[in-house]
Amino acid sequence: MTFATILPKDASPSVVCLGLAALDRIWRVEAPLAGGSEKIRASQHLTEPGGMAANAAVTVARLGGIVSFWGRAGNDDAGHIMAKDFAAEGVDISHFRLFDGGASSVSGIIVDAHGERQIANFRGEYPSDPSWLPLSGLVADCVLADPRWPEGVEALFRAARQRGIATVLDGDVADAAVFERLLPLTDHAIFSEPGLRGFGGADVDHALAQAAGFGCRMVAVTRGSSAIVWRDELGRHEMPIPTVPAVDTTAAGDVFHGAYAFAMGMKLGIEEALGFASALAALKCTRHGGRAAIPSLEELKSS
Template identity: 30%
Template sequence: MASEGLVVLVIGSLNMDLVARVDSLPEKGETIFGRSFARFPGGKGANQAIAAARMGARVTMVGCVGTDDSGKELQLGLVENHVDASPVRSVDECTGTALITVDRNAANTIIVVPGANDCVTFDDIDTALAGFKTPGILVLQHEIPAQAVCHAVQSAKEKGWFVILNPAPARELPDQVMQYVDILIPNETEAAVLCKRPIQSVEDAAGAARELLAKGVKTVVITMGRQGALCCTNDSLRHVPPLQVSAVDSTAAGDAFVGALSCSLARGETLESALQIASTAAALSVTRPGAQPSLPSWEEVKQYLR
């Protein structure tokens, strides 16, 4: 059951994840044996939409899938998780696919083949935004065309939306777009790309966050896996410590974090409270295999917090 609060509009990717579990990640040119293989519905956009919906948000998803079986399965998965998938278009391209390798320590490597995700247009974005009488929270990632992301950020902000951008996978972001972003949520790898320097510690992350704030972003949250997360504004800096769990698969941890944070803010939580909830959701997600199957519900997060 969706809670009262602002709507969460997710514009992004839908992928079918092909996951191989291995003892260790392969080196360049190396052939290794896998321990298991599975298919999971995924894509950063769809993951974050479902993560927010399971936490209780009213969620609408915008994106593109192919006319193949994977596309139908991904759309059905959104509907079954109470996400409004009516704006998701079917196009004459293969559905996006992610090739994921997960080692025994839950570390992963991911190759994304965009497919239909590259078909998201300005019209898709404008039509979606025009469908809401009241602005809410917009959530974006980098698995759709860069021009579409920039257009969505600027158009939504001009209409009064609160904009959350997860710049993943890592790619440079035009400085002029930064001023429209309310919360930027990179991991340490993505922050390093944006700032063009390595990030290996909480101190490095703090420096990168301040650099991104100087470009106009209102709040920067850098997720750092086992080191927790760092939240930086022009007035404050806080470290959100990690939760101690037994990790199985870290594939959708960042998506769980973004979805839970957006839902919490839509519900009216303070940023401090939303960060704690998001950190808990991310920690619970790594204890389970797969992307969308690992995303926790609000009841599970509340029970853990208690």
């Protein structure tokens, strides 16, 4: 697939991303990740902003899209670090709200020499009420959300539906009740393998059919180095993903979702959008880091 030919020239889709913004503290280790109690020497430590929808927003920005992040954090050091980084990336943060008395989400991530990772996340403490979101003025080519703020997602997706704006849901791990609430408002639901398993069980086809039953235009699951599986009105499909020398999978799923939303904003078809998102996420996995390693559109075209 030649992305220079399938992407409209000089187009800049407008995307709104809503959901989790977290401050990631990352440790790199040489030993493979293992269970049980142990002390591991880290070869590197760094701190960088992350979060599913937040990284997706930065992905859209690096691809050349016009993007706003709608979300919550505490009015604390972590919140201000995240806001500063968004601004530096060109992400509009007019509706990234820092709550007095709130606590920002912070994640601890351990990455081994093979690029595999373990994450511990404090989800933050802030009000769930979404009434402050500027829904009456919503203008976008596509909206994307992760499931960490169901009240906000529901409000955004309802407003998007009323305006004919495509909705993309990052199907990360969440309670089944959250998906039952959000899937009826979702056009494109893209699950992680753990997220789909938690929602519909271990059988991929059964779980996808269950999700599709809520009326989504398309439901898909990303499966690491295995093929993407998706269902749409034409049935079941698979797409192999690019084979790359992966060194770090941190934020790969976020990059995939952001790239897919960008592609939807460009009015690409589902298969083209999935291929585009797969290529960008695979390129990210060849680089160490989370947000810092998100590729630009020019880097993808030249890879």
